[in-house]
Structure formats: C-alpha cells, structure tokens
Amino acid sequence: MLRSNRDKQQNYELVSIEDLVPADHLLRKVDKYIDFIFIDEKVRHLYSQDNGRPAIDPLVLFKMIFLGYFYGIRSERQLEREVQTNLAYRWFxxxxxxxxxxxxxxxxxxxxxxxxxxxxxxDIFDEIVLQAVSHRMIGGRVLISD
Incomplete structure (x- = not known):
C-alpha cells in the first residue's frame, strides 16, 4: 500500500534537539573541549547593566560568529538562515x-x-585557539594574527 508523509508536517511531537544531533558531530567535540564561558567576562564592560533593551546573550552572539568562521559562512544574513534550519547549530x-x-x-x-x-x-579568537591547542584539537608550528 502506498503511504504519504504529507500530513506529518502538522503533527506535534515531543522531541529533544539533544537526541537529534549525532553523538559524533564535530560541534559536540568543540562543545566538549572549548569552554566559551570566558566570553562573558571579556565583553561585560561593553554592555549596559541597568538600562536599555535586554541584549542578546553575548555567548550566543559570539558562538554564532564562531560558526560562521568555522564553517566558512561569510555572510551574516546567510549565517542567520543556516542557524534557523540547522539543528546542530541550534544545539551548539x-x-x-x-x-x-x-x-x-x-x-x-x-x-x-x-x-x-x-x-x-x-582576544576571543586567541583564547579559543589556546584551548583547542591544549586539547590537541589543532596543531601547527606558527600562528600569525593581526
């Protein structure tokens, strides 16, 4: 008998992004070894603590930018679209x-x-590289940055 999956787009399902991202996904390794929490301290002085609209979590902002560099997504507009549709990016x-x-x-x-x-x-890039080197995620003899 022929089946159709067309009606499944309207179903409600209890799902966890955790279960949908493969255990061996590269971003799981990055998440395991790179502690991004240092970003809060690096940028705190650039944010107002007591006025204005609530800002986007700097951790999310910089991790998004990291994804762009990591996966070669050069356009911020494209990066937004990729994060909207990629479950691994959302999980990360x-x-x-x-x-x-x-x-x-x-x-x-x-x-x-x-x-x-x-x-x-x-500063953030340097810290990420240092953490990656310390966990043997990357290697190399020379690092030149401007």
Whole structure:
C-alpha cells in the first residue's frame, strides 16, 4: 500500500534537539573541549547593566560568529538562515526549536558598533585557539594574527 508523509508536517511531537544531533558531530567535540564561558567576562564592560533593551546573550552572539568562521559562512544574513534550519547549530548555541535566531542586523550592529575599536574579537579568537591547542584539537608550528 502506498503511504504519504504529507500530513506529518502538522503533527506535534515531543522531541529533544539533544537526541537529534549525532553523538559524533564535530560541534559536540568543540562543545566538549572549548569552554566559551570566558566570553562573558571579556565583553561585560561593553554592555549596559541597568538600562536599555535586554541584549542578546553575548555567548550566543559570539558562538554564532564562531560558526560562521568555522564553517566558512561569510555572510551574516546567510549565517542567520543556516542557524534557523540547522539543528546542530541550534544545539551548539543552546537554542530550542522555537527559539528566535538572532537577526543578521543585530550581529552586524554589534560587530560594527559595540565592538568597534576593541580587541575583543582577537582576544576571543586567541583564547579559543589556546584551548583547542591544549586539547590537541589543532596543531601547527606558527600562528600569525593581526
């Protein structure tokens, strides 16, 4: 008998992103060995603590930017689209299936305005590289950065 899967798009299912991301996915290894929590301390002084609208969690913002570099996604607009549809990316960022993905304009604004004239990107990159080297995730003899 011929079956149709067309009606399944309207089903409600109890699912966990944790169960949908393969155990051997590369981002699971990154998550296991790289502790991104240091980002909060690096950027705290750049955020207002007592006024304005609530900001996007800096951890989510920088992990999104990390995904862009890690997977060669050069456009912030494309990065937003990729995170919307890729379950592994959502898992890595700590976003649920129905959580709103940060808008590409928010990423751009933070990069061009909040973090302008700071070394925060370089500092975060350096720390990630140091952690990766210490866990033998990457190797190499020379690292040159501007």
């Amino acid at each position: 960022l700590g976003l649920g299936l129905t959580d709103r993905v940060p808008d590409h304009t928010t990423i751009s604004w933070n990069r061009r305005t909040r973090f302008k004239d700071t070394t925060v990107f370089q």
